[in-house]
Amino acid sequence: MKTSGLRYLAGALVVLLGMWAGLKFHAVHRASEATVAVPAGVASAPDPKENVALEAAAPPVVPARLPDFSLTDMSGKSTSIAEWSGKSLVINFWATWCAPCRREIPLLKTLSADWAGRDLTVIGVAVDYVDKVRQFAEQFKIEYPVLIGEQDALEVAAKFGMASPAFPFTVFTDRRGEVVALFVGELHRPQADFILSEVQNLNQERIALPEARRAIAAGLEAMAAKKAG
Amino acid sequence: MSRGWRPYAAATKVPAMKRSVGAVSLALLLVFLLGPAGGAQAKPWWMRGIDSNETDFLPPDVAFRVSARIDGNVVKVRWVIADGYYLYRQKFEVRAESPDLLIAAPQLPTGTLKTDPYMGTQQVYTQQVEAIVPYSRIDAGAHPLQIKVTYQGCAEAGLCYPPITKVVFPTVGSATVVTSEPPYPWESTAIIGGAAAFLLAGLVLRKGRKLDMPV
Numbered sequence: 001m002k003t004s005g006l007r008y009l010a011g012a013l014v015v016l017l018g019m020w021a022g023l024k025f026h027a028v029h030r031a032s033e034a035t036v037a038v039p040a041g042v043a044s045a046p047d048p049k050e051n052v053a054l055e056a057a058a059p060p061v062v063p064a065r066l067p068d069f070s071l072t073d074m075s076g077k078s079t080s081i082a083e084w085s086g087k088s089l090v091i092n093f094w095a096t097w098c099a100p101c102r103r104e105i106p107l108l109k110t111l112s113a114d115w116a117g118r119d120l121t122v123i124g125v126a127v128d129y130v131d132k133v134r135q136f137a138e139q140f141k142i143e144y145p146v147l148i149g150e151q152d153a154l155e156v157a158a159k160f161g162m163a164s165p166a167f168p169f170t171v172f173t174d175r176r177g178e179v180v181a182l183f184v185g186e187l188h189r190p191q192a193d194f195i196l197s198e199v200q201n202l203n204q205e206r207i208a209l210p211e212a213r214r215a216i217a218a219g220l221e222a223m224a225a226k227k228a229g
Numbered sequence: 230m231s232r233g234w235r236p237y238a239a240a241t242k243v244p245a246m247k248r249s250v251g252a253v254s255l256a257l258l259l260v261f262l263l264g265p266a267g268g269a270q271a272k273p274w275w276m277r278g279i280d281s282n283e284t285d286f287l288p289p290d291v292a293f294r295v296s297a298r299i300d301g302n303v304v305k306v307r308w309v310i311a312d313g314y315y316l317y318r319q320k321f322e323v324r325a326e327s328p329d330l331l332i333a334a335p336q337l338p339t340g341t342l343k344t345d346p347y348m349g350t351q352q353v354y355t356q357q358v359e360a361i362v363p364y365s366r367i368d369a370g371a372h373p374l375q376i377k378v379t380y381q382g383c384a385e386a387g388l389c390y391p392p393i394t395k396v397v398f399p400t401v402g403s404a405t406v407v408t409s410e411p412p413y414p415w416e417s418t419a420i421i422g423g424a425a426a427f428l429l430a431g432l433v434l435r436k437g438r439k440l441d442m443p444v
Contacts, residue, residue: 011430018426100387102347166286166390185286186387224285 062161066177069156071125071147074134079147081123088120088199091171092187093157095128096136100186101168105140107189111196112144119175119203120196121145127153127167174202178209181216194219287311289390293382297399299374304362304399306335306378310355315343316382318352323360326375326396329367335360353382374399 066089070080081091092108094101112122124146126133133148149156157165160182172181172195180202181195198216201207207215286292292314297306306323310316318340325332337360340352362376377396383389 007434011434014430014433015426018422018429095389095391097381098389099345099348099383100389103345103387105347166289166388168388184388185384 062182063159063179066171066173066179067156067159069159071149071153071156072130074137074146074148076130079145081147084121084123085177086119086175088175088196088203089171089173090120090122090192090196091125091173092122092168093125093127093153093160093162093165093170094168095126096132097128098167102136102140104168104187105142107187107192108144109140109142110189111192115196120199123147125149125153125156127157127165172196172199174199174209178202180209180212183220191220191223194223286384286386286388287314289382289393292384292390293380293393295378295380295395295397297376297378297397299399299401302363302365304332304364304374304376306360306362306376306397306399307357308354308359308380309357310382312356313385314382315353315355315385316358316380318354320379320381320392321360322379323362324377324379325364326377327366327372329372330374330376331365331367332376333363335362 066081068080068082070078073079081089090108090111092104094104096102108122108124115122122144124142124144126146126148127150128148129150130148133146136142137146147153154165157163157169160169160171160179162169162182162184166184168186169182169184170187171179172183174180180199183191183195195216198207198212198219202209202212292311293316294309295306296309297304299305308316318337321335321337323332323335338354338358340354340358342350343353344350360378364374364376366374375396375398377394379392379394381390381392
């Protein structure tokens with residue numbers, strides 16, 4: 001009796017192992033496919049398999065804390081995001097071929113200027129070619145730090161749960177490096193001000209992180225409803 | 230899958246303890262199977278944010294639906310574009326994917342002009358667009374006809390998708406068709422692996438039992 005029970009368990013384990021191996025293999029394969037993808041915004045496009053694989057897979061998770069990453073800056077120097085540790089960050093993922101990304105630039109410049117010297121830094125992450133970004137940054141007089149990458153920047157986007165990204169998207173962190181919000185789509189001044197006010201509340205410990213996230217979600221929803229109505 | 234287990238357990242009149250072990254295994258299996266699948270369908274990536282900080286943007290394959298059909302000596306590739314979304318005319322690309330296929334430059338209708346202060350004026354398509362692609366085949370159709378299309382678009386609400394490339398298999402005749410991705414090599418491996426795992430499980434479980442085989 002006992003041995004039959006064990007056999008059942010052993011059988012179940014073998015099946016589970018088989019399924020686990022299948023899923024694992026799928027995940028590994030998907031990861032290797034993703035590395036083949038061409039950077040966004042170029043004439044030859046990312047592999048379509050990537051999109052499909054993502055839709056079939058479990059949804060990627062927005063990290064609770066700012067992940068560590070390094071990309072080259074405008075001068076070609078490798079720069080770690082840790083360089084700004086201890087500051088609240090507004091990390092804006094964008095590309096020069098993307099119209100809403102371009103439209104956001106003046107707002108980001110204003111935010112950067114308004115918050116200068118107040119422990120908040122705006123950082124651009126351009127998923128694009130260096131030459132194009134340099135030319136654009138010069139033309140639009142971008143003064144806040146911009147990190148640039150192609151495949152490596154796509155990998156950074158994936159670290160934020162945006163493995164098959166659409167642009168722009170903006171990540172807000174508090175000074176402890178906790179990810180407070182990830183805003184997908186074109187950011188406008190009222191939304192940015194609202195999220196940053198919650199970041200300030202967090203920094204001054206007037207509010208806890210889950211509370212801040214809930215407040216941001218509710219506030220953004222109300223703003224969207226107001227706009228739609 | 231669970232059906233295969235249940236009658237077997239019932240037919241062999243397993244004692245209570247065995248049944249409970251079987252039930253636990255079954256439950257484990259179900260949890261294992263349904264857990265990740267349910268999670269994946271609950272909230273796709275483009276709709277989730279932190280907590281309920283969600284966005285309402287459509288996934289690219291829903292915003293832009295592509296299909297293709299053969300009409301005489303042309304392939305008609307059609308995109309149906311969701312309300313509030315658009316495709317850039319200058320970003321369209323059509324290439325032959327089958328080795329024996331020769332295609333001419335696609336004919337695209339004139340788009341509507343869209344002016345963006347930060348992007349300039351560009352032709353875009355909304356609602357739907359059809360590209361007419363003249364083609365000829367060197368070996369009279371020994372290979373299935375495959376065309377690779379690239380397109381790029383955005384949502385009016387302020388989101389742009391990177392260029393999307395798809396291989397389409399145009400069919401002869403009216404409307405319907407299939408756009409498809411190349412098959413995944415892992416699929417067959419996963420199926421064979423799963424089958425092997427079940428076979429192994431079956432072997433483990435039948436040990437000590439006689440098979441009811443005809444003599």
